[in-house]
Amino acid sequence: xxxxxxxxxxxxxxxxxxxxxxxxxxxxxxxxxxxxxxxxxxxxxxxxxxxxxxxxxxxxxxxxxxxxxxxxxxxxxxxxxxxxxxxxxxxxxxxxxxxxxxxxxxxxxxxxxxxxxxxxxxxxxxxxxxxxxxxxxxxxxxxxxxxxxxxxxxxxxxxxxxxxxxxxxxxxxxxxxxxxxxxxxxxxxxxxxxxxxxxxxxxxxxxxxxxxxxxxxxxxxx
Numbered sequence: 001x002x003x004x005x006x007x008x009x010x011x012x013x014x015x016x017x018x019x020x021x022x023x024x025x026x027x028x029x030x031x032x033x034x035x036x037x038x039x040x041x042x043x044x045x046x047x048x049x050x051x052x053x054x055x056x057x058x059x060x061x062x063x064x065x066x067x068x069x070x071x072x073x074x075x076x077x078x079x080x081x082x083x084x085x086x087x088x089x090x091x092x093x094x095x096x097x098x099x100x101x102x103x104x105x106x107x108x109x110x111x112x113x114x115x116x117x118x119x120x121x122x123x124x125x126x127x128x129x130x131x132x133x134x135x136x137x138x139x140x141x142x143x144x145x146x147x148x149x150x151x152x153x154x155x156x157x158x159x160x161x162x163x164x165x166x167x168x169x170x171x172x173x174x175x176x177x178x179x180x181x182x183x184x185x186x187x188x189x190x191x192x193x194x195x196x197x198x199x200x201x202x203x204x205x206x207x208x209x210x211x212x213x214x215x216x217x218x219x220x221x222x
Contacts (some may be wrong), residue, residue, distance in 0.1 A: 002192035002213050003200075004076060006047065006064050012083040012092070013044040014153055014188050015064075016178050017071040018206070030111075036179020036207070038075065041150040042067055043092075051096045053152045059104040061096070065196070073195040073202055077181065077188030078214050082162040095159045099143060107146035110174045118175040125170065132169050139168065150178045157187065182208060189214040 017040035030039040042052035042062070050067055053059045068074050083089050110117060121128075131137035142159050154173035157163045163171050163186065171186070181187045191214040193202050202209060 002215075004192040004194050006068070006194055008191075009044050009047045009064060009076065009194075010078065010080075010083075011044055011046055011089050012079065013191070014077040014079075014181055015042045015044065015050060015067065016075045016077065016182050017041065017067070018073050018075065019071045030178075036177060036182075038178045038182060038207075040071070041153045041178040041181055043153045043156050045089075045093055045096060051152065051156075053104075053106050053147045053149045055106045055108065058106050059096070059099050059147055059152060061100070068194055069196045071195075072197065073193045073200060075182060075193055075206075075208050076191040078191050079157075079162075079186070079188035082157055082160065082188075088160040088162065091160045092156045095143065095156065099147070102145065104144070105146040107148040107151060107174070109146075110151070111148045114175070114177070118177075121172055121175045128169050129166075132166060137169065139165070140172070140174070142173075148174075150176050150181055153181060153187070179207075189217060191215070 016038040018038050031037055040052070040054075042050040044050050044064065045061065048064055049061050050064050051059065051061055052067065083092075128137060142155050147155065151173040154163075154171060154176045158168050158171065158173065182190070190208050190211045195202075
């Protein structure tokens with residue numbers, strides 16, 4: 001288990017948020033639908049500020065310290081290739097600023113229909129890819145009026161071009177859950193955990209507890 005300091009966070013890091021479902025009834029519902037104990041996602045836009053989508057506020061920026069305080073712990077994922085060259089960070093910030101300025105709401109409708117939409121997406125994926133390559137596919141707009149949390153994060157990877165148009169057919173943002181972000185290396189390699197709880201111990205049942213970290217994979221091997 002690796003605990004991190006918030007000062008170690010970088011723009012583009014994906015933050016997956018965990019709270020004990022015994023005391024988080026909303027999280028319990030999300031866990032049942034998505035098969036993950038991680039019930040919220042955000043993305044760093046600097047070492048101190050993240051962007052998120054919540055039911056009460058919609059799309060907004062939040063101080064990372066304040067975000068972490070709302071949860072037992074947060075798992076951090078890093079995909080440095082997604083944010084090079086630096087213009088991609090600028091594109092992400094411009095996208096987030098634009099949808100905040102447009103007063104983008106929380107996409108509650110797609111959360112309610114998430115399980116059904118995810119199943120339909122999987123069953124029709126080959127058909128969608130065929131339509132893309134024969135020029136008849138109509139992609140959903142990336143910039144729109146509402147997002148749920150992991151949908152916002154996935155959209156940031158698409159808007160910057162790291163996920164190209166053909167791959168975006170597979171990575172449709174409205175069928176990607178917080179837990180799915182952590183299981184797919186496209187969105188980053190596990191770096192460690194952050195928590196505001198003193199002497200906090202991440203449960204050994206956590207799905208990333210025994211995962212090799214970014215440092216172990218990329219830096220120790222050099």
